[in-house]
Amino acid sequence: MDKKLLGVHLVVRDEETFLSRCLSTIRDLADEVIIVDTGSTDGTLQIARSSGARVIETRWEHDFSKARNLALEHATTEWVLVLDADEALVEGQGELLETLHHTDAEAFEVHIENWLGPESEDRVGYRTVRLFRADRGYRFTGNIHEQIAPSILGLHPPSKFCNSSIKLVHYGYLPEVMQRKNKLARNIAMIQDSLTKNPRDPFQLYNLGVSFCQSGKPQAAYAVLQEARSGTDNNAAYRPTLIRDSAKVMIELQRYDEACQLLQAETARYRDYPDLYCLYACSLEQIGLLAEAYQAYEHAAQCVTIDSKYVIEAGMNSYRPRYGMATISARWGDIKTSESLQRAALKDHPRFRPSLLGLSVLLKRHGCTDEEVRGHMEAIILPACAEDNMLLSGILTEIGAFSTALPLLRASQERLNADGKRNMCECLMQTGQFIEAYKKLDSWKDEIRPLNPYYLHDLALCRLSEGKNLPYSFYEDLPSSEKKIWHALELWIQTMELQDIEQTDPILTQIAKECMDRAVQLRLLRIASKLSELNVLLPRAFASRLYRNGFLHAAAEYLLRFMEQNKLDAEGLFMLGEILYDKGHFGQSVNLFEQAAELDPNCMHARTGAALSYLEMASELISECLREQPDDPTLRNEWQRVENSKKKLTGLRWHTEWNGVQRRNFNAAKIDLPMHDR
Structure with a gap:
């Protein structure tokens, strides 16, 4: 009997959320499915067995290679495709089996697309070896981020590696998945354990730096990535990505000169890597070298990324550099070129929010009305669902087209996410509908409050702008010290008097300043003016807030x-x-x-x-x-x-x-502050 052709191997633990979808994408391809389970307590084992997979239960020993190699020991096929449970095979199924029947390759690279967020620009793609001959004794190495390629390269030249048409989508880096599975803490612990045995292993240092980045620890990542660079061979396959991630950390830490120095050298080495050129352009832009930044963006847009050997973020050779060139053109005053580039970026990606916003701002500078801007945006986005309406209404809200955004938000009110609800409250307040805004803020507080640092100020201003007292519900959850402060501010706005508190109280001054700032943003200038008189430190801050808000x-x-x-x-x-x-x-x-x-x-x-x-x-x-x-x-x-x-x-x-909202205030009357209150 002929030997079976293709096996699919997975290592799993508590993967009931993803496993069925993963297995459904390889059902018609695999002659054998081997699932190594390392201790599931949910429905994973039932799903695996009901699919017809061969299940091997084993104890988790904090070593992915050991689990992968256990599956290889039980393989009875010529080839094996390695998957994770939170992946799905989405392209390349049609020609895969025919290719395997007639190739003399030892291994194939597959394209993997990591989903990092809900939008299509939140994607990072790369190629790696996941498909290889199962009957040649190859073994995985590394307790985490395990690799099979070194084992194959030990016996065969790189020419025995080929690209495949297979594409996998990986959902495991979505924030909600990372948080639910606590993957970062697990990864960091495993990498650090590996480094106790080989403290200067540059690959694991690189992996540790990436994990620190994902954990929101850029300073720790900076130090580790710096050490990884010093020990990494120039020909290491992961080195370009190490440079990319190092530059991203430097930019996050505002070490722009250092990023420029690194990327000036590395773009000369990797001239076809668009991510490095975009990062180089960003660094140059931050230190004011706009002409040089523009050239770097141009180079990125010309890079060809088909079958690329690099880890590439979505749009790095198309809409992202075109957006960068557009913003530089606008700063130079070349509005025509800027608009053309924004439209070119949107042709590549019609829902790319930065370019939608950038084009909207340019259209307003051309004198377009809010409704005309909406028409231009609808022609690009072709809104057909609640998500499109929320994207469009978010753009309109950000440029200050509140009256135009509000009907879109009302139409999707039952399906609004937290950002949409926040935008709706903002539009209601900015159009003077404070009573309705207060009700929305109160009913949606669990979703809006974490997104809005001015939440309490908005509640207070919605009531006080209508000449109403703050209700008991406003005060009931506040600490007693804050209740006293807010009661004093309420009385001051209503009567310009204070009771039972000193005007120089630092907490009173701080909250009054925050409330004054927010009142200016909402064009409640009469209230803001009253708050500015509460303390001698506030009038100059009031003038500054007026200026910064247009x-x-x-x-x-x-x-x-x-x-x-x-x-x-x-x-x-x-x-x-x-x-x-x-x-x-x-x-x-x-x-x-x-x-x-x-x-x-x-x-x-x-x-x-x-x-x-x-x-x-x-x-x-x-x-x-x-x-x-x-x-x-x-x-x-x-x-x-x-x-x-x-x-x-x-x-x-x-x-x-100034942003679009602030530009609307340029022609406001000189000092007639009461006219700005609703």
Whole structure:
């Protein structure tokens, strides 16, 4: 009798959630299914046996290779495909068996796509050996992140490895799965146990660094990955990913110069790795080298990733670099190119939220109404379900199109997730519907409160903006010390009086400042103004909040008043300097920027603003001369040098950046604060 062709092997423990789906995807392919169970206490064993699999029960010895090799000892097939229970075979079934009948390869790499979140951009793909001959004595090595390739390479050259058309989807890195199965703690313990035997093993150091990243410990990951790089051979298969993850940690820790230095060298080594170029571009952008960042994004977009040997995040050679180029173009003032690039990114991925938001902002700058923006977005997204409506309404909420977003949210109200409910409350408050907003906030508090640091402030402002007292339900869960603070603030807003508490109480001042900040965001400027009078420390903070939220006219009046009283600090001088700079009054703006830098020598933004003011004045002067001597090459060269310097300094992110909501406040009345309250 002919030997059976293909076996599928799994090592499992308490996998009833995923196992049936996994087995259903290989049912028509496998001549034999071997499942090694390491101690399941749920329905895993019943599912395995009812599927017809051969089940081997064994004790868990904290060693995945040992369990994998146990399955190999029982194999009766020519080939074996290794799966995890939380994986599914989604592509390549059709030609797999025919390929195995006629190949002289020893092993095949398969494409694995890790799902890291709900969106299609939350994917990371890579190739690895999962399909190999079962009758040649190959064995797995490593107690965790076990590998079969070293065993095969010990007997055969790399030419005996081929790519397959198989694609697996791995669900095990979804946050809810990681948390439920406590995989990170298990992985870290196993890796550290392996390192006690070989403390300088670079592969396990790399794995430990990745686990620290996944655990939200970037500083620990940085140190471990640095040690892993120092001991890793340049030809190691995992080295490109080690560089990628090292750079991501450096960026998270804001070590941009260090990331640039690492990636400048490594992009020269791995010129076809788009992730490295995108990370390099991000680092360059952060330190203000926009032209160089743009070029790095361009290179990433040109990388070919079919059958790539790298671990690649979704979109790193398409919509992600195009989005990066679009944002740089917008900072340069090239709105037409920016819009074109955002649309190109959305052609690659119509639901890519950063580009949807970026394009929406550009359309508003073009003068489109909120309804027109909605029309453009609908043409791209083609909303057909509640998820599409939530994506679209989220974009509209973020650009400040609250009245346009609200009907979409109401239409999907029964299916809103926590973010959708938060957006609905925001839209209700921003459109003055505070009574309904209060009811929603109260009924959805378990979902909204963890997402909203201003939850209590929103509840209070919804009531106080309507002239109503805070109800008993507002106070009942608060500690007694906080009850006293909120009662004092309620009384102050209503009567401008305090009882049983000092105005200088630091906790009162802090909560009043937070409430004032939120009131400005909700355009409840009358309430915010009252709160600013509670303590002598708050008026300047109020002026700053007005400015940061786009109320430029009102902020300017406060700032000028402080200037007359010689009470203006470096931040206030910088803000006034920005206002004058944006109006083209460069001679006056440079004076204010220099005063700000003198008061605060660490205020590099003020120094950049001063330098740009001088360059703008120089550009104006040279332009006047060019009008009289348009053919003078020296003047033309000098003008170009000045323009290049302006472009470089603009990349330093020195200027205040306002979002779509804040830009709507630019033309608000100067000081008529009550008109902003509903």
